[in-house]
Structure formats: C-alpha cells, structure tokens
Amino acid sequence: MPQAAAFRRTPTEVMRLARLGCSHPTRLSFLRQLLRRIEAEGWAFDRPLWEIDAQGVGRAIYRMTGPEGSLSLVAFAHDLPAEQRSDRVIATAWDATFTLYDGTPDAADLDRLAANVPLQEAGRVSRRELSLSRANRSVRLFDHVVAKLADGQQPDATMLRETGYLMRTTAVYGAGKFGAADRAMIAGRPALSAPFQAEMLSVWLIRAFTVDLVEHLAQVRGGNQAVRLGADLRRDLGVGNSTGLGMAPFLVRHPVLLNNWMMVREEALALVRAREHADETALAGFRAALAAAVRNASEWQSAHPVQATKLDDLRRGLAKLEAHVAREWPTEVRHPWDGLWTWGQTHLPLEAQEALLAAMLEPHGHLVDGLTQAMQADEDAPFGIDGAMRVADLRAILRTHYDWAIGRDYDRPDQCARFWYISEEKLEPRLGARFEEEGASLELPLDTGRQAAALWRALGDEAGNAPVARFLLAHPEHRLIVRRAQITARYPFAEIRDNLIDVHMLPIDLLRCKLALFGASRFDPRSDRWVRISLFQGAFYPDDMHPGDAS
Amino acid sequence: MMTRGDRPCHDAAQPVPQDRPVHLSLSEINALCLKAARGAGLDWGEAEEAGWAASWLSRAGLAGPSITLAWLTEAASLARPAPAPGRWMAAKGAQCPLRCGIALADFADLPEGPGAYAITVERVVHPLMLLPFVARAAVWTGFGHEVRWRDHDVMPSATDLRHLADPTADEPADLWISRVERPLEPDTGPDRTPPIPGIDWADWRALDTLALRITVPSSTQSRSGAGATGTDND
Numbered sequence: 001m002p003q004a005a006a007f008r009r010t011p012t013e014v015m016r017l018a019r020l021g022c023s024h025p026t027r028l029s030f031l032r033q034l035l036r037r038i039e040a041e042g043w044a045f046d047r048p049l050w051e052i053d054a055q056g057v058g059r060a061i062y063r064m065t066g067p068e069g070s071l072s073l074v075a076f077a078h079d080l081p082a083e084q085r086s087d088r089v090i091a092t093a094w095d096a097t098f099t100l101y102d103g104t105p106d107a108a109d110l111d112r113l114a115a116n117v118p119l120q121e122a123g124r125v126s127r128r129e130l131s132l133s134r135a136n137r138s139v140r141l142f143d144h145v146v147a148k149l150a151d152g153q154q155p156d157a158t159m160l161r162e163t164g165y166l167m168r169t170t171a172v173y174g175a176g177k178f179g180a181a182d183r184a185m186i187a188g189r190p191a192l193s194a195p196f197q198a199e200m201l202s203v204w205l206i207r208a209f210t211v212d213l214v215e216h217l218a219q220v221r222g223g224n225q226a227v228r229l230g231a232d233l234r235r236d237l238g239v240g241n242s243t244g245l246g247m248a249p250f251l252v253r254h255p256v257l258l259n260n261w262m263m264v265r266e267e268a269l270a271l272v273r274a275r276e277h278a279d280e281t282a283l284a285g286f287r288a289a290l291a292a293a294v295r296n297a298s299e300w301q302s303a304h305p306v307q308a309t310k311l312d313d314l315r316r317g318l319a320k321l322e323a324h325v326a327r328e329w330p331t332e333v334r335h336p337w338d339g340l341w342t343w344g345q346t347h348l349p350l351e352a353q354e355a356l357l358a359a360m361l362e363p364h365g366h367l368v369d370g371l372t373q374a375m376q377a378d379e380d381a382p383f384g385i386d387g388a389m390r391v392a393d394l395r396a397i398l399r400t401h402y403d404w405a406i407g408r409d410y411d412r413p414d415q416c417a418r419f420w421y422i423s424e425e426k427l428e429p430r431l432g433a434r435f436e437e438e439g440a441s442l443e444l445p446l447d448t449g450r451q452a453a454a455l456w457r458a459l460g461d462e463a464g465n466a467p468v469a470r471f472l473l474a475h476p477e478h479r480l481i482v483r484r485a486q487i488t489a490r491y492p493f494a495e496i497r498d499n500l501i502d503v504h505m506l507p508i509d510l511l512r513c514k515l516a517l518f519g520a521s522r523f524d525p526r527s528d529r530w531v532r533i534s535l536f537q538g539a540f541y542p543d544d545m546h547p548g549d550a551s
Numbered sequence: 552m553m554t555r556g557d558r559p560c561h562d563a564a565q566p567v568p569q570d571r572p573v574h575l576s577l578s579e580i581n582a583l584c585l586k587a588a589r590g591a592g593l594d595w596g597e598a599e600e601a602g603w604a605a606s607w608l609s610r611a612g613l614a615g616p617s618i619t620l621a622w623l624t625e626a627a628s629l630a631r632p633a634p635a636p637g638r639w640m641a642a643k644g645a646q647c648p649l650r651c652g653i654a655l656a657d658f659a660d661l662p663e664g665p666g667a668y669a670i671t672v673e674r675v676v677h678p679l680m681l682l683p684f685v686a687r688a689a690v691w692t693g694f695g696h697e698v699r700w701r702d703h704d705v706m707p708s709a710t711d712l713r714h715l716a717d718p719t720a721d722e723p724a725d726l727w728i729s730r731v732e733r734p735l736e737p738d739t740g741p742d743r744t745p746p747i748p749g750i751d752w753a754d755w756r757a758l759d760t761l762a763l764r765i766t767v768p769s770s771t772q773s774r775s776g777a778g779a780t781g782t783d784n785d
Contacts, residue, residue: 127576141785176578184577352605383603384687388659424766432767439767445595469657472596473634476650479596 021509029519150222150361168240236538285363387469572749590764652684
C-alpha cells in the first residue's frame with residue numbers, strides 16, 4: 001500500500017510510554033474482532049446446563065457453535081464470604097470460576113473440571129481447555145440489582161452506569177497456563193487464530209452468565225413478582241476486569257507480537273490519512289464515533305490522580321476536537337483525514353490524539369478490518385540470532401532504534417530506581433524499589449534500555465567486521481539484548497522505547513496499552529500498578545445477536 | 552489477556568501425586584526450564600535458549616525437561632565450544648550441549664558452521680540437546696542438516712523423535728553434522744506431533760527448586776505495593 005507510506009507514524013513517536021499509556025480501544029481490538037466473526041459466521045448459542053441453586057451456587061454451561069465446532073464456557077458459582085473476596089492474585093476463593101472447553105464437555109469432563117477449576121492456580125486443566133478464569137461480584141451493584149429485580153423494579157440506571165458491570169474477572173489465563181492447550185494447538189484454527197480470542201470469548205460468555213445469575217437470584221427471591229433486567233440496561237453492562245502488574249511484562253517478552261499489534265493499528269491509521277476524499281458515510285460514521293467518545297469520556301470515572309488529570313485532558317481535548325470538526329475542519333480538500341490528524345497533533349493532548357485515532361478508524365472498517373489478519377505472530381522463527389551479522393551493523397541498529405537508550409547514565413539513581421522481579425509467594429511479576437527493597441540481584445531482564453547501553457559499550461571494543469556469533473561466544477551476557485535488537489531491526493514496533501526501570505515510569509501505562517488492544521474501556525487505576533476496566537459494554541449478548549451489531 | 556505471565560507450575564502441580572508423571576503444556580515447559588536454567592546461573596539469553604530447546608524436544612516426543620535437568624546438574628563443569636571450520640575440539644573436557652547448540656545455530660552461515668563442509672563436534676554430553684539448534688540452523692539456512700552420533704542418523708525437525716530416547720542418550724558423543732543439498736521437510740504442525748511426555752515427578756521437583764532460586768521473598772512493602780488501595784468488597 002505505497003500510498004500510505006507517507007502517512008505512517010514512526011516507532012520513535014508511537015512506542016513511548018506516555019503515548020502508549022493513552023491508548024484507546026479501536027475497531028481492531030481483539031474483542032471487536034471476536035464479535036465481528038461471531039456475527040458474520042452466525043454462531044449459534046445455547047445453555048445446555050443450568051444447575052444453580054437458590055443461594056446462587058452450582059454450575060452452568062454456555063455453548064457457542066460456529067463453523068469449526070463448539071466451544072463451551074463451564075461456569076462454577078460459589079458462595080464466597082465477604083472476608084475472602086479479594087481481586088489480588090493472592091486470593092484462593094472467588095464468587096465464580098470458569099474454563100473454556102474445546103467442544104461440549106461430558107459428565108466425566110464436568111467432574112474433572114469441578115475438581116480443578118474452582119482451585120484456579122492450585123488445580124490443573126488439560127489440553128481440552130482453552131482458558132481458566134475467575135470473577136468476583138461487584139458487591140454493591142450486584143446486591144442492588146438482585147433486590148430491585150426481585151421487587152419487580154429496574155435497578156438504578158446511574159448506579160449501573162457508574163460501575164458498569166456485575167462481576168469483574170481477576171485473571172483470565174490462556175495459552176498453556178496450568179496445563180491448558182498451548183497457543184500453537186489452536187493458532188491454526190481461523191476462529192481462534194487472532195490474538196486472545198479464546199480469552200475474549202470466555203469473558204463475553206461470563207458477561208452473559210453474570211446477568212443470568214442476578215435474574216436467577218431475583219426470581220428465587222421475588223417469585224412471580226420478579227422481572228428481568230431491561231434490555232437497555234443489560235446492554236450497557238460489561239464485565240469488569242481487575243488486573244495488576246502480572247500482565248505488564250508480557251509486552252516486553254513478546255516483541256514480535258507487540259510489533260504486529262502496533263504495526264497493524266499504525267497501518268490502519270496511515271490508510272485512513274491517505275484517503276483522497278472523505279465520503280458522506282465515513283463522515284457521518286466519524287461524527288457518531290466522536291459523539292460516542294465524548295459520552296464515554298463524560299461517564300468515565302476515576303479517583304486516581306494521574307488518571308483524573310488524563311480524563312480532564314481527554315474531555316477538554318474532545319471538546320476542542322468536536323468544535324473544530326463542527327466549525328473549521330475542511331472536508332472538501334484533498335486528504336481531509338490527514339488534515340484533521342495533523343491539526344490534532346498540534347492542538348490536542350496525547351489522550352485526545354489517540355481518541356481521535358480510534359474515531360477515525362471507526363467508519364473505515366472496509367479499509368482496515370482486513371489488516372487484523374496480520375496481528376498474530378510466529379514467535380519461533382525470529383527467536384534465532386543472525387550470527388553472521390557484522391558488529392558494525394549491530395551498532396547501526398542500536399544507533400537507529402535504541403538512541404533513546406544508549407546515551408543514558410544508568411548509574412544515576414533515578415535512572416535505575418526500580419527493578420522487576422518474580423515474587424516467591426505467588427510467582428508473580430512485581431516491581432521493587434532498588435535502593436529500598438531486597439532482591440535486585442534477582443532482577444528480571446526488563447531493563448531493556450540499560451541492556452542496550454551495556455551492549456553499545458561492549459561493542460565499542462570490537463572490530464566492525466567481526467561476526468556477532470563471535471562476539472556472543474565471548475559475551476553470552478549480551479545475548480538477550482542482541483536478540484531484541486535484531487528483532488527490532490526487522491520489527492520496528494517491537495520495543496517500548498522508554499526506560500522501564502526509571503523512577504518516574506508508570507506501570508499502568510503498560511497495562512493501558514495492552515488492555516486497549518483487548519478492547520477495554522473505562523480504564524480506572526486503583527494505584528500506579530493496579531487497574532479496573534470494563535469489557536464488552538454496549539455489545540450484544542450471545543442470545544440477542546442482530547445484524548449490524550458488530551460492524 | 553490478563554495473563555499473569557509465564558511461570559513455573561509451582562502452585563499448579565502441587566496436587567499431583569508423587570507417584571505420577573507431571574503433565575505440562577509446552578509453554579509451561581519453556582517457562583520452567585528457562586527459569587531453572589537462570590536459577591542454575593546461566594545468563595538470561597542462554598536461559599531463554601534452554602527453555603526453548605526443552606519445549607522443542609518435548610514437542611518432538613522427547614523428555615525435554617528431564618534432559619534439561621540432567622544437563623543443568625553438570626552444566627557448570629562443561630566446556631564452552633571453540634568453533635572452527637571442520638572440527639570443534641574438546642580441548643578442555645566434555646562440551647556443553649546448550650552452548651554448542653547455540654553456537655552451531657549462530658555460526659550456521661559462517662565458515663565455522665556446517666556449510667560447504669561437514670563439522671565434527673567432539674565429546675558433547677546430552678547430545679539430544681543439540682538437535683533443536685541443528686533444526687534452527689536448517690531453517691535459517693534453508694537446507695536440511697544431518698546429525699550422526701553412535702548409531703543414530705537423523706535430520707532433526709519438530710517431528711516424532713521418540714526413537715532417540717535410549718538409555719545411553721546422555722553420554723558424551725562426537726557429533727558429525729552436515730548440510731544436505733535437500734530442501735527442508737515442512738514442519739508437520741501441532742496436530743500431527745506426538746503427545747507431550749509426562750515428566751517424572753522428582754525431575755519436575757528438581758527443576759522447580761532451581762526455578763524458585765530466581766524468585767524474591769515477599770516483604771510487607773512488596774505486598775502492599777502490588778495491589779489496589781482500598782477494598783474489593785465494593
């Protein structure tokens with residue numbers, strides 16, 4: 001697509017934490033891909049098992065059947081005392097636990113799953129399972145909704161809007177975790193080939209389960225007086241997710257995948273900017289997307305000071321953008337989308353620039369949706385090192401792609417203030433303060449900038465025409481960053497171009513980037529390393545698909 | 552999504568009875584062996600290769616984690632390779648299969664590698680561990696590579712290699728490696744690969760113990776910093 005080349009953003013601009021931490025979900029996000037496929041292929045839904053008692057305890061199966069067969073969410077509902085309710089990974093009990101089964105489980109499967117899934121990390125699943133997850137009630141809202149429905153009334157719409165979900169997942173494991181099917185086992189299946197589709201399907205079906213559960217409990221309590229949740233309120237509910245540092249290192253450990261995700265999004269933006277003209281349909285779609293973004297920003301709440309400032313930026317930026325679009329934006333000129341984008345670069349804060357990106361992609365599905373096929377990655381092939389590369393060429397890669405890293409002084413306390421490590425207690429990634437906590441000698445290699453700088457110094461003593469293989473034979477300690485550098489030379493969006501051990505680094509920026517790629521909205525940090533989000537708000541349910549919903 | 556990162560199956564395999572094999576997915580095998588190798592003192596880049604190799608061997612039906620453990624228990628005393636055209640001599644004793652393998656792949660396109668002429672790598676212990684890297688060199692160069700040692704003669708690719716799992720597989724051997732002028736056999740894909748063998752519980756335990764060496768005990772400060780501020784009963 002040569003016409004788009006002139007409109008591409010560079011990795012230097014895109015792969016900075018400050019910008020990644022302003023990411024918004026787009027139509028390319030993984031949950032949107034799932035919904036489009038389900039709708040396009042007309043997947044059928046049924047609920048072959050519902051054995052939930054009057055206390056809300058029991059099991060249920062939610063089954064989707066598409067062209068490749070069935071996938072079943074097996075749900076276990078529990079009676080959880082309030083004192084055991086924790087979103088942290090250290091929890092050992094939850095309100096509900098789930099697995100996505102490949103096919104339809106029989107009685108023996110169900111017994112096996114019942115003995116393991118409620119235990120989560122302390123149990124084992126098998127290659128027949130594609131995910132393992134759990135969720136806790138959003139207690140105040142959950143109880144309110146049950147009470148109102150039991151009384152024959154609809155719940156308070158403002159309360160629903162403020163929280164946005166009845167339950168929040170606190171982990172959704174996939175890709176071989178705890179014995180589940182490896183990614184390689186399912187990557188070749190069209191329905192599951194895009195990233196995180198099994199996990200997204202699990203969460204979408206969990207959302208349906210949460211609504212069924214409150215309606216069931218209301219029915220038990222209210223009998224004939226009970227009513228079902230109104231369609232509009234139901235649709236506005238998503239499913240929450242509460243997550244911490246555990247997911248942050250993923251983006252660093254999967255550089256090719258990160259590249260493909262970002263490159264697809266950037267190519268989509270470039271294609272839209274390269275449009276010669278803006279037709280009426282696209283303009284109307286864009287205005288609708290912008291209005292939806294404004295509404296979303298007004299309802300989006302966060303008490304966290306960093307996010308509150310960003311929300312303020314977003315709201316003011318979107319207001320400015322709306323005014324510009326309504327009164328000043330010339331749409332009849334050549335490359336009008338590029339004109340709008342360029343204006344935004346000068347006049348909008350980062351939050352609103354990235355929101356503009358999402359709104360610009362929204363009416364251009366026919367142009368950009370096909371790109372998502374390139375979002376998966378073969379991570380095995382690029383893992384090998386090109387040992388025949390000359391040292392001079394490796395130096396050139398560092399100069400080009402790691403200029404942000406190699407000039408820093410990592411001996412300065414502020415430049416190396418943090419260290420990433422794995423906790424012995426739960427085997428989870430955590431972030432420590434190097435000069436205050438023990439454990440820096442067991443640091444994880446997420447100090448990518450510092451490693452690049454060390455490699456740069458070490459290469460200074462080498463002959464330019466020496467092969468990298470010879471250098472690594474003498475210096476195996478640089479192998480990890482040599483691999484990253486060679487990958488980045490071929491996959492330029494592979495590396496986050498910031499110091500991940502800097503005193504000012506915000507882990508929530510990493511989380512925001514990844515969660516936006518999933519399609520998460522209402523990013524709400526509860527600390528600088530712990531967030532809540534919502535998924536599938538406004539989306540259709542398995543039992544109410546209508547044409548056009550997932551467009 | 553919301554994945555908690557690769558991790559050894561410490562919690563997960565605890566309920567597995569000690570008299571039964573532990574069944575891990577390939578990604579768990581990779582993570583376990585990577586961390587065990589790092590826990591045994593290897594640099595991160597080499598530890599990554601160990602995890603990858605263990606996963607590759609397991610996919611081919613071999614006992615990747617057990618081979619990794621056997622190698623790790625003596626890795627510190629094994630010689631690093633000295634790549635040279637034709638023959639990689641074992642001047643300082645038995646050679647390390649991981650480092651020979653890594654070098655073999657790194658030098659695949661260089662005169663020291665198995666290009667126009669075959670090479671002999673002397674006295675490699677746990678020679679099976681070299682096979683993933685020979686396969687990588689084959690992919691990298693686009694040519695099949697043949698490996699011979701003792702009475703074995705194989706063209707490694709990620710297919711079924713279970714016939715190589717013999718009791719003497721760990722003993723030092725001279726490996727003769729040659730590029731063959733035949734196109735690579737296509738990868739058979741995950742559906743036709745053999746089942747992943749279970750891991751002897753004691754081997755899993757030993758690897759897990761090594762893996763735990765890279766973890767940091769929790770402190771009050773680390774616990775408080777890891778989660779949200781406020782209650783989850785809202």
